[in-house]
Amino acid sequence: MRKSLTKIFTVIITISFTLLTYAQKEKKEIKDESIDYCVSCHTENDILPNDYSNYDVHRISGLSCSGCHGGDKNSNDQDIAMSPAKGFVGVPNKKDIPQFCGKCHSNINIMRTYQPRIATDQVEQYYTSMHGKRLKAGDKNVAECTSCHTAHSILPASDPRSTTYALNVPNTCNKCHGNKELMDKYNLPSNQMSEYVKSVHGIDLLEKKDTGAPACNDCHGNHGAMPPGVTSISYVCGTCHVNNMNYFNASPMAEPFKELDYHGCEQCHGNHGIKKTSDDMVGVGKNSTCIDCHNEGDNGYIVAKTISSYLSSLNSKYSLAEKKLIEVRDKGMNDIEIGYLLQDAKQNLIESRTLVHTFDTVKVGSTIIKGIDITTKAISLADAQIDEYYTRRNGFAFATAVFLILAVGLFFKIKSLRK
Amino acid sequence: MTLNRKKFLNILLSLSGIAGLGAIFYPIFSYLIPPKISEPKVNSVKVGSASDFPNNSYKIVKFGRKPVILIKTVEGDFKALSATCTHLECIVQYKSDTHQIWCACHNGIYDLNGRNVSGPPPRPLTPYDVKIINDEIVITSAG
Numbered sequence: 201m202r203k204s205l206t207k208i209f210t211v212i213i214t215i216s217f218t219l220l221t222y223a224q225k226e227k228k229e230i231k232d233e234s235i236d237y238c239v240s241c242h243t244e245n246d247i248l249p250n251d252y253s254n255y256d257v258h259r260i261s262g263l264s265c266s267g268c269h270g271g272d273k274n275s276n277d278q279d280i281a282m283s284p285a286k287g288f289v290g291v292p293n294k295k296d297i298p299q300f301c302g303k304c305h306s307n308i309n310i311m312r313t314y315q316p317r318i319a320t321d322q323v324e325q326y327y328t329s330m331h332g333k334r335l336k337a338g339d340k341n342v343a344e345c346t347s348c349h350t351a352h353s354i355l356p357a358s359d360p361r362s363t364t365y366a367l368n369v370p371n372t373c374n375k376c377h378g379n380k381e382l383m384d385k386y387n388l389p390s391n392q393m394s395e396y397v398k399s400v401h402g403i404d405l406l407e408k409k410d411t412g413a414p415a416c417n418d419c420h421g422n423h424g425a426m427p428p429g430v431t432s433i434s435y436v437c438g439t440c441h442v443n444n445m446n447y448f449n450a451s452p453m454a455e456p457f458k459e460l461d462y463h464g465c466e467q468c469h470g471n472h473g474i475k476k477t478s479d480d481m482v483g484v485g486k487n488s489t490c491i492d493c494h495n496e497g498d499n500g501y502i503v504a505k506t507i508s509s510y511l512s513s514l515n516s517k518y519s520l521a522e523k524k525l526i527e528v529r530d531k532g533m534n535d536i537e538i539g540y541l542l543q544d545a546k547q548n549l550i551e552s553r554t555l556v557h558t559f560d561t562v563k564v565g566s567t568i569i570k571g572i573d574i575t576t577k578a579i580s581l582a583d584a585q586i587d588e589y590y591t592r593r594n595g596f597a598f599a600t601a602v603f604l605i606l607a608v609g610l611f612f613k614i615k616s617l618r619k
Numbered sequence: 620m621t622l623n624r625k626k627f628l629n630i631l632l633s634l635s636g637i638a639g640l641g642a643i644f645y646p647i648f649s650y651l652i653p654p655k656i657s658e659p660k661v662n663s664v665k666v667g668s669a670s671d672f673p674n675n676s677y678k679i680v681k682f683g684r685k686p687v688i689l690i691k692t693v694e695g696d697f698k699a700l701s702a703t704c705t706h707l708e709c710i711v712q713y714k715s716d717t718h719q720i721w722c723a724c725h726n727g728i729y730d731l732n733g734r735n736v737s738g739p740p741p742r743p744l745t746p747y748d749v750k751i752i753n754d755e756i757v758i759t760s761a762g
Contacts, residue, residue, distance in 0.1 A: 543710065
């Protein structure tokens with residue numbers, strides 16, 4: 201009897217334990233669809249990626265970790281959530297990252313769901329770049345998608361927090377290109393950033409926050425980043441400085457530059473450290489770039505000297521007119537028309553500086569003459585206003601003196617009448 | 620105390636003398652310490668006949684101190700925008716072949732609504748209103 205009771209008790213305990221275990225397992229498998237188990241488990245275990253952020257564009261668009269890494273975000277069972285059967289691929293090899301991102305970014309059907317206007321040739325472009333070519337060849341030091349965009353804090357380039365926002369691009373590129381040790385391996389300089397920050401473009405972009413100024417990618421491209429070639433460099437600069445490019449390419453200098461393997465614009469202006477141009481760059485002075493190739497007596501030397509004298513004649517006349525304009529303004533006289541004329545003269549000055557790239561003294565000269573005519577007109581208008589000011593002032597002084605004498609005279613007359 | 624004629628004339632003459640001195644000295648003080656007078660603001664400018672303005676052409680108009688570009692589109696609509704490029708303040712022009720506003724200094728391009736569409740300009744051009752009153756084009760400050 202006692203044995204039977206023990207048996208019954210054992211069976212009951214076993215059944216209860218089995219049922220309890222089953223119930224617990226069942227309970228465990230009740231899934232809450234709203235929970236992203238990738239994030240919750242990795243947060244709980246403090247193993248989220250270092251650069252993970254909640255404002256990542258993919259996360260905001262509703263893609264979970266599994267959107268890129270595969271697996272099942274709705275399962276809280278690690279074996280299921282991270283099983284190859286559920287498509288889990290884990291952390292990709294550096295070499296595979298472009299294809300990894302390209303799964304979606306090269307697929308127009310997927311991309312148009314999120315960004316109908318986004319390009320889908322980034323991966324294709326990437327493999328045309330030096331970064332892409334080297335990565336394909338097995339170089340693990342080169343930049344791939346995450347090097348510039350980050351892996352888990354990706355934001356659109358229009359977002360000021362993004363590593364690819366115009367103001368942040370130089371620093372993003374400089375993470376690698378400023379690393380001397382790394383760049384030495386490729387025989388590349390690592391001082392581009394230090395030169396760029398002092399350049400006219402760098403000052404405009406980084407100090408004046410002018411996002412229209414070019415960052416690295418505006419000249420080198422982004423996904424297809426390459427150093428511009430000898431012939432393409434003038435086209436690169438010409439995207440903004442279009443007239444300079446057209447004039448230069450049509451000038452008699454274009455052909456010799458090609459023959460001598462000179463780097464178009466870069467030959468005179470430099471590249472990363474381009475300084476604001478000055479009229480001293482033209483001519484035969486010590487700051488001139490013309491004398492790098494031309495010697496006294498040759499035709500180029502004479503052209504440089506002539507163009508330089510043209511520029512300085514308009515420049516000095518324009519400076520004089522500007523001083524007169526300020527004087528007219530300070531005297532409270534009408535400066536509107538003078539201001540308009542000077543605006544026209546400034547256009548002529550800019551135009552003639554651009555026409556320097558034709559290396560044609562006639563073309564530069566005719567624009568300079570127009571500018572000088574306008575400036576002369578502005579100066580004579582200013583002089584007329586200044587003369588008018590002094591005429592009014594002298595007239596006023598004279599009238600005041602007359603009235604004072606009259607008043608004093610009147611006073612004495614009244615006094616004599618009283619007597 | 621009665622006010623006789625002589626006394627009355629003396630008071631009148633003294634007051635006139637003070638007023639006369641005031642009239643002499645006030646302009647001197649005003650000259651030495653000029654009053655703050657703001658420049659009159661230009662709110663509208665008449666430009667000329669609408670029917671004489673050819674389609675697909677433009678002209679630069681003086682609007683106070685600011686140049687304004689007035690464009691007559693291919694369709695015959697008038698557009699007026701600030702003519703100063705938002706990049707480095709060069710004067711923009713209308714390109715009749717591409718129907719865009721172009722800044723020759725750095726190849727900045729704006730559409731006909733003044734929106735900066737390519738090149739370095741950071742901001743759009745400021746729009747002005749254009750009204751045609753009895754065939755006369757009148758440009759006014761927008762808003």
